[in-house]
Amino acid sequence: MMKPVRKAILPVGGLGTRFLPATKAMPKEMLTVVDKPLIQYAVEEAMQAGIEQIILVSSRGKSSMSDHFDHSYELEQVLLERGKTDAYKSITDWLPEPGQVTVVRQQEPTGLGHAVWCARNLIGDEPFAVLLADDMILAEPGCLSQMIEAHRDLGGNLVAVEEVPHESVDRYGILDVVEDDGRIARANGLIEKPDPDSAPSNLAIIGRYILQPDVMAELSNVRKGAGGEIQLTDAMARTLSRIFFRGIRFTGRRYDCGSKEGFVQANVAFALARDDLREKVKSAIREYCDD
Numbered sequence: 325m326m327k328p329v330r331k332a333i334l335p336v337g338g339l340g341t342r343f344l345p346a347t348k349a350m351p352k353e354m355l356t357v358v359d360k361p362l363i364q365y366a367v368e369e370a371m372q373a374g375i376e377q378i379i380l381v382s383s384r385g386k387s388s389m390s391d392h393f394d395h396s397y398e399l400e401q402v403l404l405e406r407g408k409t410d411a412y413k414s415i416t417d418w419l420p421e422p423g424q425v426t427v428v429r430q431q432e433p434t435g436l437g438h439a440v441w442c443a444r445n446l447i448g449d450e451p452f453a454v455l456l457a458d459d460m461i462l463a464e465p466g467c468l469s470q471m472i473e474a475h476r477d478l479g480g481n482l483v484a485v486e487e488v489p490h491e492s493v494d495r496y497g498i499l500d501v502v503e504d505d506g507r508i509a510r511a512n513g514l515i516e517k518p519d520p521d522s523a524p525s526n527l528a529i530i531g532r533y534i535l536q537p538d539v540m541a542e543l544s545n546v547r548k549g550a551g552g553e554i555q556l557t558d559a560m561a562r563t564l565s566r567i568f569f570r571g572i573r574f575t576g577r578r579y580d581c582g583s584k585e586g587f588v589q590a591n592v593a594f595a596l597a598r599d600d601l602r603e604k605v606k607s608a609i610r611e612y613c614d615d
């Protein structure tokens with residue numbers, strides 16, 4: 325019988341160099357879209373999908389993230405005393421259960437594959453999810469929920485994919501597709517950041533994965549790949565001959581919050597999706613655009 329996906333790894337150990345100076349003294353994953361940090365959106369998406377254990381792979385100077393998932397007793401007390409019930413709920417309602425969030429350290433930022441590998445002792449012999457908090461997805465149900473449902477039937481390795489413009493393929497892991505029904509694409513090859521002229525497709529892996537424990541084992545063997553970093557794509561590629569590898573086109577819209585323009589777009593889109601902000605934000609945008 326297929327084991328359920330119970331654990332999710334959220335790698336948050338990167339340097340966030342594209343977002344300097346904002347990320348000089350604060351983690352990229354604590355940047356806020358409207359009024360919530362990126363990391364909270366990702367944890368909520370994982371919990372909505374039924375994930376029981378969240379593993380943050382963090383690094384030095386990022387303790388604000390673990391604090392965000394803890395009580396803030398002084399603040400909670402003051403809000404209660406002042407009768408600010410909504411504000412109180414906004415910092416307590418979504419707190420994970422005690423022990424549900426674990427933090428491990430990636431001592432050096434040597435790539436996504438290495439970050440995932442740092443969680444190996446907590447994963448054991450089970451399939452697991454990986455969520456990159458800076459890829460934000462506006463979707464209902466959440467992207468990981470859609471993936472877990474599809475994975476129940478399909479098994480294997482399953483990643484979220486999106487068709488990207490031909491000239492942008494060199495920013496992504498790209499699938500070499502052998503079968504495609506318009507929603508699910510099966511691949512027999514994977515290439516990290518290919519040259520647009522030699523890319524096998526424009527179907528790009530974005531920051532959501534469901535992986536078999538074999539990928540974790542392969543990460544131990546992978547040597548440094550493109551860009552001098554240990555690549556998750558290389559480890560996934562090594563399992564292609566024995567484990568089905570599929571991409572799923574999810575329903576929803578993704579925002580690359582690791583880039584400035586994607587981050588601004590996410591703020592606009594998430595504000596417009598909220599009943600309390602839509603009209604005010606719309607008229608403000610119209611005003612700016614008329615200038």
Ligand code: UTP
Pocket residue numbers: 335336337338339340341342343352381430432433434435436438439456457458582
């Ligand atoms: P990015 O490619 O966005 O890298 O990583 P980055 O270092 O955070 O940002 P830039 O490119 O310098 O601006 C994708 C995800 O993988 C994590 C990041 O925190 C991000 O969530 N990551 C990356 C790690 O956890 N460790 C690493 O060594 C590299």
